[in-house]
Amino acid sequence: MRLRASGLQFDYGGAPVLAGVSLELREGQLLGLVGPNGAGKSTLLSCLHGGLKPSTGNVRLEGVELEQLSRREVARAIAVVPQRCEVAFPVSVEHFVGLGRFAYSRFLGGQTQADLDAVEVALERMQLERLRRRAVDQLSGGEFRRVLIAQALAQEPRIMLFDEPVQQLDLRHQLEVMEFAREFARGAGQAALIVLHDLGLAARYCDELALLHRGRIVASGAPASVLTETALGEVWNVRAAIERSPATGALQIVAISPLHEVSP
Amino acid sequence: MSASRATLVSTLGLALLFVCVALSLAAGVIHVPLGEVLRALRGGLEGSSDGSLSRTLVLEMRLPRGLAAASVGAALGTAGCLLQALLRDPLASPTMIGTAQASGFGRVLGVYLGFSFASSVALAFLAATLGTLLVLYVSRARRGFASQIVLLTGINVGMLFMALIGLVQYSSRDEGQLSRMVLLLLGGLWQVSWEPLRFVLPVTLVAVVLAQFGARSLDLFSLGEANADRLGLATRRAGPAILALACLLTSLAVSIAGVIAFVGLIVPHAARRLVGPAHAVLLPASAALGGALLVLIDCIARTAVAPNELPLGVLTSLVGVPLFLMLLRSMARRGAAR
Numbered sequence: 001m002r003l004r005a006s007g008l009q010f011d012y013g014g015a016p017v018l019a020g021v022s023l024e025l026r027e028g029q030l031l032g033l034v035g036p037n038g039a040g041k042s043t044l045l046s047c048l049h050g051g052l053k054p055s056t057g058n059v060r061l062e063g064v065e066l067e068q069l070s071r072r073e074v075a076r077a078i079a080v081v082p083q084r085c086e087v088a089f090p091v092s093v094e095h096f097v098g099l100g101r102f103a104y105s106r107f108l109g110g111q112t113q114a115d116l117d118a119v120e121v122a123l124e125r126m127q128l129e130r131l132r133r134r135a136v137d138q139l140s141g142g143e144f145r146r147v148l149i150a151q152a153l154a155q156e157p158r159i160m161l162f163d164e165p166v167q168q169l170d171l172r173h174q175l176e177v178m179e180f181a182r183e184f185a186r187g188a189g190q191a192a193l194i195v196l197h198d199l200g201l202a203a204r205y206c207d208e209l210a211l212l213h214r215g216r217i218v219a220s221g222a223p224a225s226v227l228t229e230t231a232l233g234e235v236w237n238v239r240a241a242i243e244r245s246p247a248t249g250a251l252q253i254v255a256i257s258p259l260h261e262v263s264p
Numbered sequence: 265m266s267a268s269r270a271t272l273v274s275t276l277g278l279a280l281l282f283v284c285v286a287l288s289l290a291a292g293v294i295h296v297p298l299g300e301v302l303r304a305l306r307g308g309l310e311g312s313s314d315g316s317l318s319r320t321l322v323l324e325m326r327l328p329r330g331l332a333a334a335s336v337g338a339a340l341g342t343a344g345c346l347l348q349a350l351l352r353d354p355l356a357s358p359t360m361i362g363t364a365q366a367s368g369f370g371r372v373l374g375v376y377l378g379f380s381f382a383s384s385v386a387l388a389f390l391a392a393t394l395g396t397l398l399v400l401y402v403s404r405a406r407r408g409f410a411s412q413i414v415l416l417t418g419i420n421v422g423m424l425f426m427a428l429i430g431l432v433q434y435s436s437r438d439e440g441q442l443s444r445m446v447l448l449l450l451g452g453l454w455q456v457s458w459e460p461l462r463f464v465l466p467v468t469l470v471a472v473v474l475a476q477f478g479a480r481s482l483d484l485f486s487l488g489e490a491n492a493d494r495l496g497l498a499t500r501r502a503g504p505a506i507l508a509l510a511c512l513l514t515s516l517a518v519s520i521a522g523v524i525a526f527v528g529l530i531v532p533h534a535a536r537r538l539v540g541p542a543h544a545v546l547l548p549a550s551a552a553l554g555g556a557l558l559v560l561i562d563c564i565a566r567t568a569v570a571p572n573e574l575p576l577g578v579l580t581s582l583v584g585v586p587l588f589l590m591l592l593r594s595m596a597r598r599g600a601a602r
Contacts, residue, residue, distance in 0.1 A: 012406065051493050075496030082494065088352035088486045089541035099483055103496030110270075110544075155495070 001077060001158040001189055002026055007057035008047050010040075017043045018054065019215035025159065025193050030185035032206030032223075033195045036236050039212040041195045042083065045163050048193065049078045061159075075103035079152035081145075083163045090137035093147050097122055100154030122153035142173040149180065160184055162194040166201065174198070178205040203227055204250035211235060223251055233259055270479075270544040277552025281334050284559040288330040289322050291563045293570040296322060324458075332456040333562040333576075334555035335468045336517040337527055341535070341554020342475050343513040344528030345547055349482040350506050353411045354595070357529035358514040361418030364525070365425035366395025367511075367518035369432070372445050376432050381460045381519070388515035395421050396511055408489045451522040451577020453562055460520055468516050471509055472551050478506055479543035486541070524577050526584020527554055533591060 003025040010018040017040045025031050025048075033041050046052040048059055050066040059066045061077055079100070087096070100122070101115040123129050126146040131139065136147060145165060152160055162181060166174040178194075182205050185192040196202040202209055203223035210220040211227075213235045219226045232240040238255045245252040289301045296304075296318045304322040340358060347356040347363075358364040370391030374384025399421050403413035429449065436442045447455065481502045484492035489499050517524065535549035558576075561583065565574045 046490075049494060051490060071493060071498045072496040075494065080494040082491060085487055085491050088349070088354070088488075089536065091483070091486075091541050095483075095542055099480075099487070099495055102480055102484060105480055151495075 001062055001191065003048060003059065003061055003078070003159055003191070003193075005044075005048060005057065005059045008044065008054040008059070009056045010043055010047060010052060010054045016215055018047065020057070021212070021215070021217055022057075023048075023210055023217060023220075025191050027189055027191050028186060029191050029208065030182050030206050031191070031193045032202040032209040033193060033212060034197075034199060034202050034209055034226075035212035040215045041212055042163055044212060045080070045161050045193070045195055048161060049080050050074050051080070072103040075155055075157075077157055078159045078161065079155040079157035081148050081152045081160065081162045081165050083167065085148060087136050090135040092132065093128055093134050093136055093139070093150075094119065094123070094132040096136050096147060097128070097150045097154050100151040103155060118154045118156055122150040125153060126150040141168045142170065145169060145173070145177065149177070158190050160190075160192045162192065164195050164197060166196070166198060174201065181205065199227055199253045200251070203253070204248055227251055227253060270548065273539055273545045274548040274552075277548050280552050281338075281555045281559070284556040285327075285330040285334055288333070288559050288563050289326045292321070292326060292566055294318075294321060296326075328458050328461055329453050329456050329562065329566075330559055331465060332453050332461055332520055333558040335461075335465055336453070336521040336524065337531070337554035337556070337558030338472055338551040339468050339513040339517040339554075340524065340528040340558075341531035341550035341552075342472050342547060343510045343517070344554075345532040345535070345543070345550040346475060346478070346482065346506050346510040346513075347528070348532055349486050349543065350503065350510070351409050351411070351414055352486055352488060353409075353414060354533065354591075355411075355415055355529070356418075357526075358510070358517075359422070359523065359525040360415055360529060361396065361399050362421035362425060363392045363396045363511055363514045364518055364523045364528075365422040365429070367392040367515040368449055368523045369395075369425040369428045370515065371519050372429050372432050372449065375441060375445055375448070376436055382463050385463070385515060385519045388519050389512055391425070392511040392515045392518075393508065395425055396507060400507075449522045450575045451524045451580070452565070452573070452575045453521055454573055456520060464516050464520055468513065471513050471516070472547075475506075475509055475513075475551075476544075476547050478502070478509070479547055481506065482543040482547075486543075522577060524558075524580050526580050526588060527558060530584050530587045530591070531557060 005021060005023045008018050008021040009016060021044055033044065035041050043052060047054050050059065061069065066074060098111065098115065098119050101111065101118060104115060123132060126149055128146060128150055131143060136144065139147065165177050169177065178201055181192050181194050184190055194206065206223060208221055209223050209226040210217050211231060218235065219231060227242060229240055229242055232238055232253070237259045239257050239259055241254045241256060243252045243254070286301065290296050290298050300318050301322055304319040307319060308323045344357045347358065347361065348354055367388040370388035371384050374387045379387060399414060399417045400409065402417045403409050433442060433445050436445065481497055484495055484497045492499050531554040532546065532550045535546055535553050539545040539549045561579050562576055565576045565579050568574055
């Protein structure tokens with residue numbers, strides 16, 4: 001499935017957060033969305049699944065505007081792994097993952113075999129079988145992240161949007177999440193977009209990067225063409241060295257020192 | 265949540281309610297043995313009339329009262345459950361956010377204007393909806409609601425409606441009418457007869473069953489609006505529907521029993537401890553526990569200082585406040601800053 005945003009503008013009632021963003025997520029692609037704090041990454045991600053409505057521009061899923069689809073139809077195609085999810089009344093892991101099936105539920109009638117199977121597959125894929133009865137507030141950060149991904153998987157989506165999924169994870173879990181994202185994106189008819197702060201992971205795992213700065217995409221394409229020393233200077237305000245890692249062959253970004261901000 | 269577990273909880277809940285109502289028929293100043301209770305019920309069903317004292321007592325006084333208590337408790341338990349999930353706030357309840365006080369105002373205004381019972385319930389529902397919308401308008405954040413603001417606004421709006429109730433009572437020039445208003449709002453069931461119940465019972469039953477259909481949506485709302493939305497819930501439609509249901513249940517309860525505090529707050533917590541937080545089981549459990557609790561407390565209200573009666577609202581507060589304080593204490597200890 002293909003997701004295409006064109007000319008997105010958005011504001012929360014003040015200065016524009018997105019000032020005309022166009023972006024395309026193609027089948028088989030893992031697209032990294034990078035940019036400094038406050039660039040509008042999370043806002044863009046919300047617009048991409050219809051969670052926020054842009055003031056102008058639109059998002060099309062296989063050519064159909066998201067506005068034309070019900071929230072359930074969207075949730076059956078696009079799953080979001082959010083940064084945070086505070087559960088007011090902590091349910092079990094199994095139940096929480098099962099909520100990913102809401103978009104398939106009918107007005108009357110409980111869970112179908114398809115629901116149970118999808119939850120089982122998701123639990124297994126995220127190695128959560130042993131934790132299924134645990135309350136979701138009794139999990140470590142890494143475990144809860146896996147539970148969030150499992151919930152998204154239970155939606156059986158074609159597109160997954162990850163909002164900073166490796167934050168607060170230890171090294172091993174970071175790599176696992178990135179490998180999962182890449183594997184998902186390679187699945188038939190599937191694609192994924194991932195918001196990342198860690199540029200090294202972004203460069204290593206993503207097929208392409210889109211660099212968001214002050215509500216605009218200022219560069220996009222192969223990681224090496226987006227992450228340049230000039231871009232790091234202009235967008236992140238740091239002096240940086242970009243090298244190839246002998247171990248992984250991927251770009252390695254070393255931020256050396258902050259640059260004094262040039263007044264605009 | 266498997267459907268069978270929800271069915272099991274609903275069945276057990278109904279059985280519990282049935283037992284409590286049956287016990288309430290036997291209890292009172294004049295003890296009626298259960299055998300005679302059953303005879304009277306059977307006689308009532310067959311339409312025969314032997315005119316005995318126990319028959320009148322059971323069929324005309326205790327049965328409507330037991331059913332009223334069950335219906336009020338079930339309505340408040342369910343309404344509390346709906347509000348807590350919708351606002352993601354364990355401290356939300358019809359009385360905490362002013363819905364019950366607003367209903368009380370509508371109901372008293374109905375008495376003042378000489379409305380029929382059904383029209384006063386409609387007026388109570390209207391006032392409840394307006395009052396609750398006011399609270400939610402003030403406390404609406406960009407996404408979801410700001411908990412502390414909801415509760416503080418609710419307390420204020422509650423006070424506003426208590427003041428309006430005072431105004432209506434003060435304006436009443438008819439002593440009979442005034443005393444009816446005062447008794448109504450004290451929180452009690454001593455004046456319940458079959459007449460209002462013919463309306464309240466079926467509507468409450470329908471509303472409690474309708475709430476059940478919202479179980480999955482409530483599970484999602486507990487995750488917050490943004491998360492509910494990403495999982496496919498049309499929050500803009502489901503939210504108002506759930507709110508309307510909570511207002512309807514509250515106004516039904518208030519219309520026959522006045523403002524009864526703490527049931528809507530405490531019962532969902534007790535139910536959560538018993539069956540867990542999944543709404544497919546939590547909703548029936550809250551309805552049943554609320555109903556059972558109120559039937560039992562009403563029995564105490566009728567019998568503790570016989571031949572006089574204690575106001576039900578006073579008793580529920582006496583029971584509810586210590587439980588509420590314990591709840592607050594445990595939240596404070598867990599460091600839940602709200």
